[in-house]
Amino acid sequence: EIVLTQSPGTLSLSPGERATLSCRASQGISSNALSWYQQKPGQAPRLLIYIASSRAPGIPDRFSGSGSGTDFTLTISRLEPEDFAVYYCQQYGSSLTFGGGTKVEIK
């Protein structure tokens, strides 16, 4: 099973700042089969990024994904108030697993 480790656990930033979230895999993920999701309190998750860097329909371009192999990054270029949430990475290169999440909170 591929284990995904997200860091940091919590990121404290102000609106307008840049957020950089990391997702590291225990082994290489084939075909960049990695997605990112956003979850706000009391809501279901929402797909943001798939195949490591493709934005899902309707996702603002301030969200971007990068990386390959074992190291992946989600970047939010300028945080908007609605971006404060928990973010999960998920791989589908070998079965399906999620990372533990990164909470982006208001500083």
Place this chain on the structure above:
Amino acid sequence: EVQLLESGGALVQTGGSLRLSCAASGFTFSSYGMHWVRQAPGRGLEWVSSISGSGGDTYYADSVKGRLTISRDNSKNTLYLQMNSLRADDTAIYYCAKDPNYEGKKRFDFWGQGTLVSVSS
């Protein structure tokens, strides 16, 4: 518009059974794989099970294998999760999610709002 509506969550005793349903609309249900994903209170997301568009292929997390069974009725546009031998650590919100592909081995492009299963002794 894709809509997924889960139902069937309840408080159940340890060792008991429950069947969850997910009614789908807004897309050709039989053309897409489907998933169940759960989230224990205050915890992260855990993939539970997946099924292909025809229902012919199913996949399970090791933690639920042999106790939970995924199925679908394409004539009713409905996904199911039969839950047997329930344990306290099955307590979670259970989300139904759609896969963008037929095989159901990829990712989750639409999610329902979830249904709560609580297992208590």
